[in-house]
Amino acid sequence: MKSNRKDQFVFFGSRFLTCAAVVSFSAVGAYAKVAAPLTIWAKADVSYDQFNAEALECGMQGLAVNIDNTEEVKALAQASKQLEAIDASAQAALGRDAGQMGDTQAGAGSIRVHNGLDIAARQAADQQAVIAATRPEEQYAGIKKKMFTVVRKCMLDRGYAKIVLTADQRNEYSSMKGGADARRNYIHQLASDPQVLETQRETPAP
Incomplete structure (x- = not known):
């Protein structure tokens, strides 16, 4: 993911x-x-x-x-770290979800799919929040200037x-x-x- x-x-x-x-x-x-x-x-x-x-x-x-060492680059670097952390958190959540239920459980597959979609939705929302807060277009414009x-x-x-x-x-x-x-x-x-x-x-x- x-x-x-x-x-x-x-x-x-x-x-x-x-x-x-x-x-x-x-x-x-x-x-x-x-x-x-x-x-x-x-x-x-x-x-x-x-x-x-x-x-x-x-x-x-x-x-x-x-x-x-410009503020623009620091902001972009921090955002990159935040996005990496969001990805890592989502991967960990998927791993925990898979480990907590076995394929032999009734309906386990459909539950995993549902949980996976929830995790993906939260991941996307968190990523968008980071992007909106960082305003990358403005940061790149500042570097360009x-x-x-x-x-x-x-x-x-x-x-x-x-x-x-x-x-x-x-x-x-x-x-x-x-x-x-x-x-x-x-x-x-x-x-x-x-x-x-x-x-x-x-x-x-x-």
């Missing part, structure tokens, strides 16, 4: 979240059909190679952030600024033929254009 729900809290996997950082700069999966980004990093007249190298460097800095803060500082330190793509630019990106290479070239074309940077620079939040 092992539950896959606890896998949601294996927090080491959360590092994959910042792979999206590199996508925001220039890289797009070769086989994935992705929507156009709303914003991208830009620097006037930056070369294609430099653009990709600096995007990758900053993305790797984000991935290297030590999140092990910490990583992206590092990525953002890295890009700003290298002279980049965010630009907002227009609807036409996003449509062209989404409908573009030629796969990932064509999309990367198009993003670089926009990101390196001084005029685009001048007219589409993202307005900083107040």
Whole structure:
């Protein structure tokens, strides 16, 4: 009766979240059909190679952030332990139930099935309570924010600024033929254009 729900809290996997950082700069999966980004990093007249190298460097800095002692990771780790304990308790209850009645007893099989369903229902309810209390989506969002803060500082330190793509630019990106290479070239074309940077620079939040 092992539950896959606890896998949601294996927090080491959360590092994959910042792979999206590199996508925001220039890289797009070769086989994935992705929507156009709303914003991208830009620097006037930056070369294609430099653009990709600096995007990758900053993305790797984000991935290297030590999140092990953050409150988000602690919450996810604690939830993982709680889910393991719930699984262990359910297994123990099933074992006790099986040991207390023999197959020779009249109706023993149907009673075991009924008790097993009760145990499974309690297990599911307890698991859902842990998940609801932990709010894993919020915890992962917090981890992602910490990583992206590092990525953002890295890009700003290298002279980049965010630009907002227009609807036409996003449509062209989404409908573009030629796969990932064509999309990367198009993003670089926009990101390196001084005029685009001048007219589409993202307005900083107040």
